[in-house]
Amino acid sequence: MSLYRSDRNLVFVLQILSAISGAVLLLIVGFLLLETLPILQEIGWWRFFSDPAWYPTSQQFNITPMVVGTLLVTFGAVSLATPLGILSAIFCQYYAPTALATIYRRLIELLAGIPSVVYGFWGLVVLVPIIGRLHPPGPSLLAGILILAVMILPTVMLVTDSSLTAIPDHYWTGSQALGLGTWATVRGVCLPAARSGLITGVMLATARALGETLAVLMVCGNIVQVPQQVFDPVRTLTANIALEMAYALEQHRAALFVSGLVLMIGVTLLVLLSELIQPQS
Amino acid sequence: MNRGTFLRLMPLGFALALGIQACDSTNASNASNKIILTGSSTVAPLASEIAKRYEKENPGIRVDVQSGGSSRGIADVRQQVADIGMVSRSLNDQETDLKAFPIAKDGIAMIVHKDNPVGQLTEEQVIGIYTDKINNWRQLGGQDAPITVVNKAEGRSTLELFLKHFKLESPKIKADVVIGDNEQGIKTVAGNPNSVGYVSVGTAASQVQNGGPIKLLPLNGVSASLETVKDETFPLSRSLTLITKGTPNESQQKFLDFAQSQQVHDIVEEQYFVPLS
Amino acid sequence: MSMRRNHLTEPLMAAVVWCTAGVVTLILVWLVGDLVWQGGGQVNWTFLTTSPEKAGVEGGIAPILVSTGLILTVCMAVATPLGLGTAILLTEFSSQAGPFGRAVRLSLDILAGVPSIVFGLFGNALFSKRLGLGFSILSGGLTLACMVLPILIRSVQEGLQAVPQDYRRSSAALGLSRTATLGTLILPAAMPGIMVGLLLGIGRAIAETAALIFTSGYVDRMPSSLFDSGRSLSIHIYDLATNIAGGEPHAYATALVLMGTLILINGGVSWLAHRFRQSRLQVI
Numbered sequence: 137m138s139l140y141r142s143d144r145n146l147v148f149v150l151q152i153l154s155a156i157s158g159a160v161l162l163l164i165v166g167f168l169l170l171e172t173l174p175i176l177q178e179i180g181w182w183r184f185f186s187d188p189a190w191y192p193t194s195q196q197f198n199i200t201p202m203v204v205g206t207l208l209v210t211f212g213a214v215s216l217a218t219p220l221g222i223l224s225a226i227f228c229q230y231y232a233p234t235a236l237a238t239i240y241r242r243l244i245e246l247l248a249g250i251p252s253v254v255y256g257f258w259g260l261v262v263l264v265p266i267i268g269r270l271h272p273p274g275p276s277l278l279a280g281i282l283i284l285a286v287m288i289l290p291t292v293m294l295v296t297d298s299s300l301t302a303i304p305d306h307y308w309t310g311s312q313a314l315g316l317g318t319w320a321t322v323r324g325v326c327l328p329a330a331r332s333g334l335i336t337g338v339m340l341a342t343a344r345a346l347g348e349t350l351a352v353l354m355v356c357g358n359i360v361q362v363p364q365q366v367f368d369p370v371r372t373l374t375a376n377i378a379l380e381m382a383y384a385l386e387q388h389r390a391a392l393f394v395s396g397l398v399l400m401i402g403v404t405l406l407v408l409l410s411e412l413i414q415p416q417s
Numbered sequence: 418m419n420r421g422t423f424l425r426l427m428p429l430g431f432a433l434a435l436g437i438q439a440c441d442s443t444n445a446s447n448a449s450n451k452i453i454l455t456g457s458s459t460v461a462p463l464a465s466e467i468a469k470r471y472e473k474e475n476p477g478i479r480v481d482v483q484s485g486g487s488s489r490g491i492a493d494v495r496q497q498v499a500d501i502g503m504v505s506r507s508l509n510d511q512e513t514d515l516k517a518f519p520i521a522k523d524g525i526a527m528i529v530h531k532d533n534p535v536g537q538l539t540e541e542q543v544i545g546i547y548t549d550k551i552n553n554w555r556q557l558g559g560q561d562a563p564i565t566v567v568n569k570a571e572g573r574s575t576l577e578l579f580l581k582h583f584k585l586e587s588p589k590i591k592a593d594v595v596i597g598d599n600e601q602g603i604k605t606v607a608g609n610p611n612s613v614g615y616v617s618v619g620t621a622a623s624q625v626q627n628g629g630p631i632k633l634l635p636l637n638g639v640s641a642s643l644e645t646v647k648d649e650t651f652p653l654s655r656s657l658t659l660i661t662k663g664t665p666n667e668s669q670q671k672f673l674d675f676a677q678s679q680q681v682h683d684i685v686e687e688q689y690f691v692p693l694s
Numbered sequence: 695m696s697m698r699r700n701h702l703t704e705p706l707m708a709a710v711v712w713c714t715a716g717v718v719t720l721i722l723v724w725l726v727g728d729l730v731w732q733g734g735g736q737v738n739w740t741f742l743t744t745s746p747e748k749a750g751v752e753g754g755i756a757p758i759l760v761s762t763g764l765i766l767t768v769c770m771a772v773a774t775p776l777g778l779g780t781a782i783l784l785t786e787f788s789s790q791a792g793p794f795g796r797a798v799r800l801s802l803d804i805l806a807g808v809p810s811i812v813f814g815l816f817g818n819a820l821f822s823k824r825l826g827l828g829f830s831i832l833s834g835g836l837t838l839a840c841m842v843l844p845i846l847i848r849s850v851q852e853g854l855q856a857v858p859q860d861y862r863r864s865s866a867a868l869g870l871s872r873t874a875t876l877g878t879l880i881l882p883a884a885m886p887g888i889m890v891g892l893l894l895g896i897g898r899a900i901a902e903t904a905a906l907i908f909t910s911g912y913v914d915r916m917p918s919s920l921f922d923s924g925r926s927l928s929i930h931i932y933d934l935a936t937n938i939a940g941g942e943p944h945a946y947a948t949a950l951v952l953m954g955t956l957i958l959i960n961g962g963v964s965w966l967a968h969r970f971r972q973s974r975l976q977v978i
Binding site (some may be wrong): 140143146147149150151152153154155156157158161162163164167168170219220223224226227231232240242243244245246247248250251252253254255257258262286289290291294295298301302317318320321322332333336339340341342344346347348349350356373374377378379381383393396399400402403404406407410411 | 703704707710711712714715717719721722726728729775776777778779780782784787790794795797798800801802803804805806807808809810811812813815816819820829840843845847848849850852853854855857858871872873874876886887890893894896900901902903904917927928931932935936945949952953954956957960
Binding site for chain 3 (some may be wrong): 462598
């Protein structure tokens with residue numbers, strides 16, 4: 137399709153803006169590589185997975201338990217928050233009366249803006265003692281999953297909600313005319329139509345869960361181990377960076393940047409995976 | 418149409434903004450009437466309050482305090498990013514290139530929940546607990562409950578001092594919870610009746626004063642309090658220190674003198690530390 | 695058969711949906727109720743208009759409010775044009791964007807997953823050290839801008855994609871340039887999505903702590919310019935909650951103020967979005 141001259145100008149400007157947006161990642165990756173190259177050249181990749189344990193000040197750099205911890209916390213939180221978030225959006229769109237839906241949406245937006253520090257703080261003084269009474273010690277994989285699930289729920293809900301809003305009205309009226317019930321319409325018509333939005337919401341939520349630092353640090357117990365059950369404490373890669381970065385020097389510091397790099401690789405894999413399952417428009 | 422023009426102007430504005438930043442940045446941080454402190458999160462609130470009073474008494478001078486950690490304070494001073502560093506311990510043998518200016522004293526105390534019947538621990542018992550040789554309070558005369566061991570994260574000065582005092586090594590410690598700053602440790606212990614941890618004496622004492630459900634355990638029979646830290650009978654203490662690389666310049670020296678003077682003793686006590694006499 | 699199953703499924707699912715909403719509301723009320731209960735008594739005019747004393751245990755949060763506002767302004771002033779521009783290119787001109795567009799899209803998806811603490815270290819190295827901005831509101835705002843970009847762009851894209859293709863086709867049939875179509879039709883129609891993006895962005899930025907500790911800094915005095923270090927509300931909460939003895943009451947109070955601010959922003963933005971959409975549609 138040919139373009140007007142004004143369009144060509146616009147595209148040019150937009151390309152510059154996009155290039156800046158895209159360059160941010162290159163800058164960050166470049167910076168991470170710069171910081172990690174010395175240690176990777178010196179001790180190599182493999183030691184980060186084969187060392188006996190993580191004692192960076194004693195030259196032991198095994199990060200495997202933290203990779204497992206990160207994956208478990210994220211997976212748990214996402215599988216809890218996804219159904220809750222999607223059902224919440226459906227509630228707003230198709231079940232609640234308009235006034236109630238507006239209030240509910242405002243509540244969720246509020247939830248989206250509560251700083252992670254506050255979640256962590258609340259988790260530490262309210263949730264962790266409750267879990268501790270059920271099954272000591274308290275700070276655990278479970279606490280992390282629950283807090284993160286509440287944190288990422290708004291992301292799933294708001295993105296799903298806005299993509300459900302975008303479905304043309306006649307989809308709904310058509311289905312009603314066929315005599316289908318509310319749920320049947322939601323399941324058969326609305327959710328498939330909003331599929332791209334749903335996947336985006338879950339992706340954003342997963343990314344947020346993977347990257348969350350302070351709340352997880354405050355409730356997970358931060359023990360470097362592969363948990364045997366949900367009541368065991370774990371440490372995530374992000375908590376590892378936050379806990380030790382301010383105090384780390386030289387090789388220890390570089391080892392923490394490797395944690396960051398591994399996290400980036402994980403995110404990249406996740407994105408490539410979702411590219412595969414995302415319907416191409 | 419309007420929107421098109423607007424869109425075209427946006428990147429221009431952005432570039433301009435960046436340009437202005439680049440020009441202005443040169444004179445932002447190098448002014449001689451500005452002193453930058455970075456380092457230990459234990460010292461930062463104290464230094465911040467001292468800085469405020471100093472600014473009030475010396476108009477025109479600005480003292481910026483940034484938190485981070487003792488190691489960062491040392492690194493920043495070495496790289497001359499900061500004028501003065503803050504560390505929550507004394508300098509060691511590898512740090513002879515730096516000059517130390519102690520401003521207050523602090524101790525590290527073992528804490529347990531208020532409801533825990535165990536009233537004191539010997540050094541051997543502490544070592545036993547932290548190496549998982551003792552893992553039930555019953556072995557110490559308490560209730561039949563597993564001990565939740567709270568430890569500090571790798572690299573923190575408090576952990577270093579704790580390890581040094583008990584002659585432990587990090588890999589030998591088997592903890593159940595690892596925490597960052599002092600208050601997090603206190604909240605963790607307050608929320609779990611079967612836990613044991615170690616934190617700054619001052620922070621813990623202030624919690625007890627405000628009705629927090631924790632208690633400080635004596636160490637080797639010496640009670641953990643600001644008084645025993647002050648008369649130097651408490652075995653596990655440290656000094657909070659400001660550091661510079663080489664000899665400080667005139668305005669830095671003036672601030673350091675102020676921070677070590679009688680004039681700030683009330684601030685030191687307000688922050689639950691012990692002033693140097 | 696299917697009708698009978700329908701009779702069971704419909705009320706069952708309605709119950710499930712209502713229950714979910716109930717549970718989520720309960721959690722929220724519990725959380726917010728706790729904050730209001732613990733912090734409500736502390737928040738008053740003096741708290742909002744005085745400077746912190748004794749490391750925040752006494753006094754108020756006035757300078758911290760100002761710093762937070764400035765950091766957010768810098769962040770959104772940089773992120774909004776970049777985000778809108780990128781989203782429009784990727785969605786409306788995807789044929790012109792080509793492999794370049796795909797690369798940008800991929801890099802943004804990855805960027806969305808970069809942990810905030812890594813942004814903090816990056817911002818510290820690039821803005822504070824390399825560009826010489828030091829610990830300043832500007833460094834903090836720019837770092838946050840990088841961080842909210844992906845979430846902003848993805849939401850704006852969703853909003854744009856939600857505009858029916860008919861709009862674009864009929865406008866093209868009328869011989870309108872795409873630029874004109876965009877300004878008069880698509881953007882107004884996509885306003886709700888754009889606003890959700892801005893909201894999520896602001897929400898993410900205002901709540902951020904880890905990225906700001908190393909960039910905008912810890913100084914709790916009133917900032918006199920964008921080159922001053924300024925402590926944000928979230929850093930204040932973090933410091934009070936984990937580092938200051940007796941800081942808990944003011945940590946609660948500050949958290950409450952932060953949430954109140956957010957409610958105001960949310961309300962204002964959705965009111966604006968509503969107004970904007972109506973006025974635009976009237977023009978058409």
